[in-house]
Amino acid sequence: xxxxxxxxxxxxxxxxxxxxxxxxxxxxxxxxxxxxxxxxxxxxxxxxxxxxxxxxxxxxxxxxxxxxxxxxxxxxxxxxxx
Numbered sequence: 001x002x003x004x005x006x007x008x009x010x011x012x013x014x015x016x017x018x019x020x021x022x023x024x025x026x027x028x029x030x031x032x033x034x035x036x037x038x039x040x041x042x043x044x045x046x047x048x049x050x051x052x053x054x055x056x057x058x059x060x061x062x063x064x065x066x067x068x069x070x071x072x073x074x075x076x077x078x079x080x081x082x
Contacts, residue, residue, distance in 0.1 A: 001054055003061065010062035028063045 013028040025033065035055050039048055 001057070003057075006057055006061040009058065013062055031058065032063065 013026075013031070022030070032055070035051065035058075039051055039055075042048060042051075
C-alpha cells in the first residue's frame, strides 16, 4: 500500500465526524482492533507479515498517538496465544 493511501486514511479517521464514538470506540481505534482480531483468527500465516507491516504503517502515519493501550494488549494477547 502506498503512503498516499495512508495519508488519505489519516484525513478520514481524523475528520471531526470520525471522532464520534460508536460502540465505545473511535473509527481509528476500530481499524486497529479489527485488523488485530483478523490476524489472531487468520489461518494464512504467509499473509500475516504483510498485514502487520501495513498496520505498522497505519499506526505510524494515521494513528500514532492516543490509542488505548488496553486495545493493543487485548488483541496482541490473542495473537500470541493462538
